[in-house]
Amino acid sequence: MAKNKGPRRPKAETPKGFRDYFGAEVTARKAMLDRIAAVYHRYGFDALETSAVETVEALGKFLPDVDRPNEGVFAWEEDSDWLALRYDLTAPLARVAAQYRNDLPTPYRRYAMGPVWRNEKPGPGRFRQFYQCDADTVGAASVAADAEICAMLADALEEVGIPRGDYVIRVNNRKVLNGVMEVAGILDPAEPTKFEHERGIVLRAIDKLDRLGVEGVRALLGEGRKDESGDFTKGAGLGDEQIAPLMAFLNAPQEAMARSKQIRDFVSNTKDDGSPINVIGGQGVAEEFSRLFAALLRAPNESPSPANHYWNHAALSTLREIVGESSEGKQGTSELTEIITLLTAQGYGPDRIIIDPSVVRGLGYYTGPVFEAELTFEILDEKGRPRQFGSVAGGGRYDDLVKRFTGQAVPATGVSIGVDRLLAALAAKGRLEDAAQGPVVVTVMDRARMADYMGMVNELRTAGIRAEMYLGNPKNFGNQLKYADKRQSPVAIIQGEDEAARDVVQVKDLILGAKLAVDATLEEWKSQPAQVEVPRADLVATVREIMGRHG
Amino acid sequence: MAKNKGPRRPKAETPKGFRDYFGAEVTARKAMLDRIAAVYHRYGFDALETSAVETVEALGKFLPDVDRPNEGVFAWEEDSDWLALRYDLTAPLARVAAQYRNDLPTPYRRYAMGPVWRNEKPGPGRFRQFYQCDADTVGAASVAADAEICAMLADALEEVGIPRGDYVIRVNNRKVLNGVMEVAGILDPAEPTKFEHERGIVLRAIDKLDRLGVEGVRALLGEGRKDESGDFTKGAGLGDEQIAPLMAFLNAPQEAMARSKQIRDFVSNTKDDGSPINVIGGQGVAEEFSRLFAALLRAPNESPSPANHYWNHAALSTLREIVGESSEGKQGTSELTEIITLLTAQGYGPDRIIIDPSVVRGLGYYTGPVFEAELTFEILDEKGRPRQFGSVAGGGRYDDLVKRFTGQAVPATGVSIGVDRLLAALAAKGRLEDAAQGPVVVTVMDRARMADYMGMVNELRTAGIRAEMYLGNPKNFGNQLKYADKRQSPVAIIQGEDEAARDVVQVKDLILGAKLAVDATLEEWKSQPAQVEVPRADLVATVREIMGRHG
Incomplete structure (x- = not known):
């Protein structure tokens, strides 16, 4: 007979994939979020705290973010309603913007900070509950709203203790890639659903640039690619002429870098009165670029490449060429130009915010400008090798999210800061406020x-x-x-x-x-x-x- | 044929019983919690933020709080585990105290602030997600820990903008009631489970004092009570001698008030050198009381009754008589005496913290001292009649909560501030920081x-x-x-x-x-x-x- 042990005691354990935060872990995060909130507030953004629980219907079973189709939510049935924990702060914002559309100001600028929940397989450093910190402007079609978000993000990073020079905000535009696809003949503005299959392959191939290299991606754009194990992946089947603009797009950062150097060399040989004496970058330097460039010459800044004052204009001129006559592509580069112009007017130069054609992550979700904040200082990885800290925030314009509810497209743009990543960065830089002092x-x-x-x-x-x-x-x-x-x-x-x-x-x-x-x-x-x-x-x-x- | 309306749009609605908080609603609460956290921190309490999700096993299917047996949680099954949203901040603390018992300092002082979720029928002003703000000391058997919590609660209320005189912390002790039950012959220290049925009736009857009045409660302690509709509720069946000490307990506030007045009258007739010339309150004034009273005479304070310097001693002398020779009852009054002595030494007099035998709410859950913070200023109710604002915080000693996990009893005491109630009080007093200023x-x-x-x-x-x-x-x-x-x-x-x-x-x-x-x-x-x-x-x-x- 089994020994009678009395009633079984419950296990004192955090559920799998969840964790607890103690003392300074709580207060350091709070101090950081408080500083960010102060910046957001100064920019005119209002706090919003939605309920943690949403109806599954409002969250959307089919999230617009095609990059994470398999991410689940924690959901349960309650009196014939399905409820779920929010998986981000954007879906609740879309619901709020629709629900209170007659009461909220237009545009509605809001920030939100709080936990979100993901029903994912937990892993090392990967938890099922974590903080997000978002700021969004809903109802502003102007890219001035995107420019403002970029400036605010830069201010927020400096406010929490990331010094200028240790970060850069990279900006791109989804429309530029669409323009490139149009030039490549796999996007027809008159028939937007055509070539969807091909574009899918192209987007996935571009996303794998880091892993496959230029030649690997080129193979996937054409007939296909055989990997080391001999497995064959069928490609998009594009011809050489179609592949060329796509490869030019992938090569745009290198081309922009080359042009940026040309400009720098040129500037160092310029006349005393600062007037340009030559056409820069060979072909295709638009009038606008010349105007911007002339403005730059009045305030040169020799900070380290690629974050120098010539970069943005070199990148713009490169992209303008690649998108050719595509009207969406032209709109994309013109929006980027406007963003850079607005930011430059406020003193946010390319030492802080740069155009970077290599920002493609999440492009599927966004409809216009996209941005990513990267920390450029080095840390040691788990094997002791130095590497750049990397991305801590990302965002962009997503104009169709509110439409799910109301049928009306509402323009929106915003940014999400990776709270844990940024905290880790501050810890790596020794910038955490020492809240650990005991009594x-x-x-x-x-x-x-x-x-x-x-x-x-x-x-x-x-x-x-x-x-x-x-x-x-x-x-x-x-x-x-x-x-x-x-x-x-x-x-x-x-x-x-x-x-x-x-x-x-x-x-x-x-x-x-x-x-x-x-x-x-x-x-x-x-x-x-x-x-x-x-x-x-x-x-x-x-x-x-x-x-x-x-x- | 039905008209084809296309896919149905999701409803943009907060789930039933949940709500969203906008702008100043978020920042005013945050400002209040920040001030409270600063006080808790100064008292040596550390922040703790547990996951919102717990295993149902860890939360406990049978909550120790018998006052709310029907309150449900939001729960769902996840890979054969049942998970649930926390319904308060105390159950997660018990889990943490057990899980990390080898790493945490002893005693462990922690504060926690955050939302909790209740699967209850929503009603006006009653939501299924709301904030709690708790501070607890785990692992301290001394009532000095309880005294500290009371002082900290008073400091916190003043820090957020409730001026002295507008609040009072009422303190009682579960052991006093147990002592009264022992005197009434319905609690046998040698056989604690005996008379459980009778004690249940008595506790429920006492809890209804406000509604039934003294005579109604007396009827329920005896044979039973017939209400206006003629329905008969069977009573505990106690005899007159058993009922007497229980009724004395219910009358203790009035008796203490009478004695307090006697003391005040006496003091105003005292000799110039302040020495007592008579025995106060008739019978049973213990030595300790005389000592305390002598100390008081050195620092008299004529603030309004009942929050005057004689009240606490009058209440203690009353309770000492009622618990008679019950050893648990004596322990209860001696603990109350110690709490008041410690608080008086730090300058927390009865203008802020008083002994109040009428604090019985939640006594079933607690094992020793209990406290409740009440705001004493008047507001107008929904019908325009003035009424006292009422309770905004409560707590006490609960020594058995960690035992569920480890088998070992761990002494613990703490307080929970009703965040929404306190915010409403600050709004009523015009004390909310004006965070509503637009840009x-x-x-x-x-x-x-x-x-x-x-x-x-x-x-x-x-x-x-x-x-x-x-x-x-x-x-x-x-x-x-x-x-x-x-x-x-x-x-x-x-x-x-x-x-x-x-x-x-x-x-x-x-x-x-x-x-x-x-x-x-x-x-x-x-x-x-x-x-x-x-x-x-x-x-x-x-x-x-x-x-x-x-x-």
Whole structure:
């Protein structure tokens, strides 16, 4: 017979894929989000906090984001309604914009910060609940709204502690890629659904550029590609003339880089009055580019390539050529030009915001300008190799999201900051506010004098010093100091019977104590006592002095 | 044949019982919680943010809180695990305290703020997602921990803007009621499960005191009670001698009030040297009470009854008599005495924290001291009648919650602030920070000069002024001013072709404009122009001056 163990106890475990956040993990994130919120507020964005729960109907079973079709939600049935936890902050915004369309201002600028939930297979560093931090403008068709989001994103990054030069906002436009597809003959503006299959293959191939390289992508655009294992993937079947503009698009960053260097070389040879003496970049430098370029010459800036003042114009001229006569392509480059013009007027130069044709991630979801914030400083990866930190935020224009509800297209643009990524970046840069400082611990030597100890604690708190009385069993004094250690307390206060009789307290500098314990000589021990006896009346002043000593 | 309407559109609706929070609703709550968190932090409490999702097993199917047995959770099955949204912040704390027991400091002081979810029938002002704000100390058996929570709660209320005198923290002890039950012969310390049925009836009867009155409760303690409709509810069947101590307990507040007045009368007749000349309250004034009372005479305080310096001692002497020789009852009054002694030593007198035998709500859940914060100022109810605002926070000691997981009892005490209630109180007192101020709106008169308008906005933002450019369709200028109105903008900036040529801007004071529109005479209109023309260079200074004018 099995031994009777009584009722089984429940397991004390966070559900699989979820985690808890303790102390500084909570406050550091909060401090970062507070700073971002202050920037958003200054830009005129209003806070919005939607319910965590949405109807599955409102969330949409078929998300417009084709890049993540397999991502599930946590859903359950409730009185014949299916409810689910929100999987991002954009879907609830679309619902709100539709639901309150008669009450909200137009345009409606809002920011939202909070957890979202994904029913995905958890992995290392990949959780089923995580924070998002979004800002969106709904109801503004003008790309001035996109420019504003880019400027705000730059300001937010600087506000949380990413210095200028350590980040860059890369901007592209979905319409440019559409223009390239039109030139390649796989997009017909008169018949938008035609060639969908081919475009699908092309988009997937472009997305694999990092992994397959230029030749691999070219093979997928043509007949197909055989991988190392000998497996054959059928391609889009495009002819060489169709492939050419697509390859030019893929090569646009390199071409823009080359032109940017040409411009730089040219500028360093320019006349004193700054007037251009030659046509830059060979062919196709449009009038507008010349105008912008002339403006630039008035404020040259030799920050490191590619974030230099010639880059954006080189990139624009390259893209203008590639999209040729496609009207959508032209609209794309003209929107990019307007964004750059507006940003330049406010002082956001290419040391902060650049046009980058290689930003293609998520293009399927967006309908116009897209942006991505990348941190450019190096960190060491898990194998100790240096690599760029990479992307911490992304966004763009998505004009069809509200239409699901109302039937009317509502223009919208926005950005989402990867909260955990940005926090990790701040940690890597040593920029997290040190919220980990523990409280001053007033130890309990004499149980009958708890009121006295509480009085000390109260004095310290009133002086704005984080403090507490030890509330565990005071019998073992060693446990009290171990507790202070675990709490990362800077100072411990001790007052036994003897000290009380003489109206003094012992003030123990725990930070110095820990340091001395590691590497002090006997002389140092003697010359820097980590514990001092002071009159009871000097308690607060002494603690303040010691804490100031350690910054 | 039915007309083909195309695919049905999803409804843009918040799920039933949920709501969205806009702008100042979000920021005012956040500002309040930030202030509370600062107090908790100063008291040495660490932030904890658990996942919103728990296993149903960890949450507990049978919640220890018998006061809310019918409250459901939102739950769903996930790979053979049942998951659920947390219904409060205490159950996750119990799980965390068990799960990380080897890593957390002992005692573990933590605060948590965030939404919780209840699967209840929604009603007016009753939502299925709402905020809680908790602070708990786990692993401290000493009632010094309870005293600390009471002091912290008082500090938190003052910090958010409830002035002293407008709130009171009422303290009681579950053990006192147990002592009364022992005296009444329905609790046998040697056989704790005996008389459970009778105690259930008694607890439910006491809970109905407000509704049934003293006589109604007495009937339920005895044979039973017939209500107005003639329905008979069977009582606990207690005899008169058993009922007497229970009725004395119910009458304790009145008795304490009478004694408190006796003390006050006595004090006003005391000798100049402050020595007591008589025994107060007739019988049973214990030594300790005399000692406390003597201390009080050194610092008399004639604040209004019942929050006066004699109340706590009158209440303690009353309760001591009622619990008689019950050892649990004695422990209860002695714990209350210790709490009051510790609080008095820190300056928390009965103008802030009082012993109140009438605090019985939730006693079933708690095992020792219980506390409730009540706001004492009056508001008008929905019918325009004045009533006290009432309870905004409650808590107490619950020593058995962690035991579910580990088998070991872990002492714990804590408080939960009703976030929405407290926010409503601050709104009623006009104490909410005015976060509703809209941005300065730079209007768009000339589409070709967007970059100039953006430059103005950027200047204002750089000066720390919330500002934005109008991003809607600029064709209809009236819409731009309507937009500014909807945003509660203080100032609008206007620069048309003519102004641009003269390098000036029009600065429109929208607050003054709105005021003038309501009640200005023609002379006032002329003497206080709501719109001024200033040089472009004076933009920021002019806006700042106007905003300063309106505070």
